[in-house]
Amino acid sequence: MNNREKIIECAVELFYRKGYDAVAVQEIVEAAGVTKPTLYHYFGSKYGLLTQAVYEKYQIFHQDVEAAMEGSKDLVQTLQDVARAYINGYRRDEQAYMWFISLMYAGKESAPYEVIRPMVQEQFRQIRDIFLKHGKQLGNMRGRQDQYALGFIGLLHHYIYYRYLEKQDGSGDISDGEIYEIVHQFLYGIYV
Amino acid sequence: MNNREKIIECAVELFYRKGYDAVAVQEIVEAAGVTKPTLYHYFGSKYGLLTQAVYEKYQIFHQDVEAAMEGSKDLVQTLQDVARAYINGYRRDEQAYMWFISLMYAGKESAPYEVIRPMVQEQFRQIRDIFLKHGKQLGNMRGRQDQYALGFIGLLHHYIYYRYLEKQDGSGDISDGEIYEIVHQFLYGIYV
DNA sequence: ATTCTAGTATACCGTTTGGTATAGTCGCTG
DNA sequence: CAGCGACTATACCAAACGGTATACTAGAAT
Numbered sequence: 001m002n003n004r005e006k007i008i009e010c011a012v013e014l015f016y017r018k019g020y021d022a023v024a025v026q027e028i029v030e031a032a033g034v035t036k037p038t039l040y041h042y043f044g045s046k047y048g049l050l051t052q053a054v055y056e057k058y059q060i061f062h063q064d065v066e067a068a069m070e071g072s073k074d075l076v077q078t079l080q081d082v083a084r085a086y087i088n089g090y091r092r093d094e095q096a097y098m099w100f101i102s103l104m105y106a107g108k109e110s111a112p113y114e115v116i117r118p119m120v121q122e123q124f125r126q127i128r129d130i131f132l133k134h135g136k137q138l139g140n141m142r143g144r145q146d147q148y149a150l151g152f153i154g155l156l157h158h159y160i161y162y163r164y165l166e167k168q169d170g171s172g173d174i175s176d177g178e179i180y181e182i183v184h185q186f187l188y189g190i191y192v
Numbered sequence: 193m194n195n196r197e198k199i200i201e202c203a204v205e206l207f208y209r210k211g212y213d214a215v216a217v218q219e220i221v222e223a224a225g226v227t228k229p230t231l232y233h234y235f236g237s238k239y240g241l242l243t244q245a246v247y248e249k250y251q252i253f254h255q256d257v258e259a260a261m262e263g264s265k266d267l268v269q270t271l272q273d274v275a276r277a278y279i280n281g282y283r284r285d286e287q288a289y290m291w292f293i294s295l296m297y298a299g300k301e302s303a304p305y306e307v308i309r310p311m312v313q314e315q316f317r318q319i320r321d322i323f324l325k326h327g328k329q330l331g332n333m334r335g336r337q338d339q340y341a342l343g344f345i346g347l348l349h350h351y352i353y354y355r356y357l358e359k360q361d362g363s364g365d366i367s368d369g370e371i372y373e374i375v376h377q378f379l380y381g382i383y384v
Numbered sequence: 385a386t387t388c389t390a391g392t393a394t395a396c397c398g399t400t401t402g403g404t405a406t407a408g409t410c411g412c413t414g
Numbered sequence: 415c416a417g418c419g420a421c422t423a424t425a426c427c428a429a430a431c432g433g434t435a436t437a438c439t440a441g442a443a444t
Contacts, residue, residue: 015299016299018299018301019211019212019213020213021213022303024432025432025433035392036433038391046432101297102298104297106294106298107211107294110210110214155350158350162339185380195421217402217403218400227422227423229403229422230423233420237403238402238403
């Protein structure tokens with residue numbers, strides 16, 4: 001791992017644990033074992049580092065979800081594949097995923113929220129499109145795609161958040177059977 | 193409204209919008225129309241202000257939920273009353289409620305999270321006790337009280353969060369019929 | 385051998401931060 | 415009116431902050 005990657009990894013960890021504004025640049029470079037000019041050489045500013053860190057962590061995750069949506073599957077299968085993509089994203093980089101969740105609920109005028117805003121919106125549109133595409137299967141939607149999309153994302157985040165907390169004590173990975181159950185539970189509330 | 197109350201109101205608004213560490217004490221006193229010594233007279237430190245603000249906002253909310261749990265009602269009725277208490281808490285002070293949600297997902301070593309930690313835990317135990325009390329109605333729980341409690345709280349927060357975002361555009365209050373629907377939807381996932 | 389570029393270290397700067405010492409002001413009580 | 419406690423304004427401070435000027439090193443290209 002080169003210095004640039006080291007800086008990003010340490011920054012994500014510190015940003016998640018303590019919050020963006022609570023972390024000093026000095027703290028990051030010490031954790032990464034470099035000096036300030038190195039950080040400013042790569043990222044220009046603290047804000048630039050934040051932007052790059054968010055963007056690079058998001059890309060991998062985003063592509064996985066995109067892939068899960070390809071092909072002409074039915075609604076249940078698509079939701080299950082997407083759910084699996086989310087959970088794989090969490091498994092690949094727990095810290096980055098939990099950081100994203102925390103940023104989504106952060107104050108709307110904070111620097112971190114402004115950085116992830118476009119990604120949150122893209123993610124939302126992505127999921128909403130699933131419900132738009134499979135509108136016939138769901139009967140009269142009455143423009144409820146937004147609510148369904150938010151509900152589905154919220155459910156996934158909540159399950160992952162819960163498992164993360166559980167893991168602090170020990171054990172507890174999310175199995176494939178459980179992914180089926182999550183989607184099933186979600187659809188029960190819709191089909192009625 | 194006296195100076196002390198003014199400071200708390202302004203602090204909550206700024207803390208939610210920009211984040212605790214991003215807000216300077218100077219900013220708070222300017223918004224409240226007072227000077228720094230006044231703030232330090234009442235709260236001792238920025239951290240003390242944070243603690244008091246969180247605590248006082250939480251108390252009102254907490255008592256409402258506690259009241260909703262009293263009496264020997266069945267599970268469905270209890271959950272509906274609790275859900276109504278949550279939504280009333282949100283209606284009474286939207287900003288404070290949304291702030292709480294954001295703090296729950298904040299980094300575990302941040303100052304704001306450490307302050308609300310005991311309240312989050314109390315809230316969790318409170319809801320879990322409902323499921324423990326009505327265990328017979330739910331068949332074999334296998335120690336799933338924790339998951340149900342987190343699921344229920346997560347569902348409520350998610351609905352409220354969604355409505356808050358919707359409200360930015362206009363309209364959208366949470367009706368009593370909707371509260372019934374939310375609880376109904378939640379139970380569907382459990383009774384199966 | 386020399387030049388160029390990417391990257392890194394030392395040492396520093398102006399600004400802002402949380403917090404305070406000092407000096408009052410105001411209303412209440414003796 | 416004297417004295418007290420609660421409260422507030424002016425002016426200030428040491429420390430920490432984000433960021434930078436300067437100089438150096440190592441490797442590739444000429």
